[in-house]
Amino acid sequence: MPHLTLDYSSNLTTLDADRTLLALNRQLVESGQFAENDIKSRACRLEHYRIGIEPAPRAFAHVTLALLSGRTPECKQGLSASLLAVLQRAGLTLPGAEVQLSVEVRDMERASYSKAVIGD
C-alpha cells in the first residue's frame, strides 16, 4: 500500500513509463502519507484502446491510486490533484489530438487486506 497503476494509450509515444512512475512515486513520498518502500507502482501500455466512437486522434493516460480505507476526503483530493499535476508536467502531447489525463483514488478494504514481506 499504496498501489498505483498508470494506464496509457500506446499512441502516447513520448511517455517514458519508468520515468513517469518515478515522478509519481516521488510525489507520493513528498505527500508524507506513505512509507517510501511501500509505494508499489506499475504502468500498462495499452495496445488496444478506443476513445469514443469517432475516428479523431485521441489519447489518454489514467492513474488509479488504491489506498487502505480511512483517509479523509481532503487527503484523497490532495493526492489526486498532485498526481494529476505530475501527469501534466510529463510532456504528454500528440500533435492534433486531444490528450485526456485523469486520476482516480480508490479505497481498499482495510480489514481484509493481507501483506507479508520476504527476504532482504
Added chain:
Amino acid sequence: MPHLTLDYSSNLTTLDADRTLLALNRQLVESGQFAENDIKSRACRLEHYRIGIEPAPRAFAHVTLALLSGRTPECKQGLSASLLAVLQRAGLTLPGAEVQLSVEVRDMERASYSKAVIGD
C-alpha cells in the same frame, strides 16, 4: 469517465479487440449517459489465465465499467445488461468449451477524481 476495461482469455481467438471496443463504446454513446469523447476503453488479452482447477477448455471475457459515483442502481443495471448484450453479439465461441461473459459496474469516488485535457 467512463473507463471501460475488457479482459479476455487468449483462447478466444475470434475476439477482435478493436471491433469489440468500438461496439461497446457505441452502446455507451447510445445510452445517452456520457459525452462521446469521454468514453475511454481498453482491451487486455490475457496470456496467463485459469478458470477453476479442472483441465476442461474454458474461456471468459469480462468488462469492468468504472463510473463516477451518483448514478442510480437502475441506470447501472441497464448499462451492465446492455454491455453484456454487446458481448453476446460478438460471436465469441470456443468449440467444445464454456465461454463465460460478465460485466461489472464500479463506482469511482467523485470527490477525489481529477481530470485535465491537453491539446487539440
Added chain:
Amino acid sequence: MPHLTLDYSSNLTTLDADRTLLALNRQLVESGQFAENDIKSRACRLEHYRIGIEPAPRAFAHVTLALLSGRTPECKQGLSASLLAVLQRAGLTLPGAEVQLSVEVRDMERASYSKAVIGD
C-alpha cells in the same frame, strides 16, 4: 465470480504464473465459497514497475480478489489470509531484495453485475 488478478513485477523470474494461478484457484475451491468453474483468474507480468524511489532491488506480487458483495468481513479476511499463504508458499525470492506480497479483497456491486454463459 470470483475474479482474481495476480500482478507481479517482472524481476520475480522464479514465479510460474500458470502454476501459481492453479494454486490460488485450488485454495478458492477449498474455501467452499465458490463453484469450481466460476473462478476466473489471470496473471499480469509487469515489465514497467517501480517500488518507492530508491534504487534498491525490490519486487512485489499482489492479488486482487473481486467478489460479489454480501460476504462477511470474517469470510473475506479468511480468503485473503489463505491466498497470501499460497503466495508465501510459491517460493518467490529475489537474492538481496525485499519481496512484498499482498492480497486485496474487493466487493463487486451485486445489483449491476451481469453474466451469461455460452456453449458447452
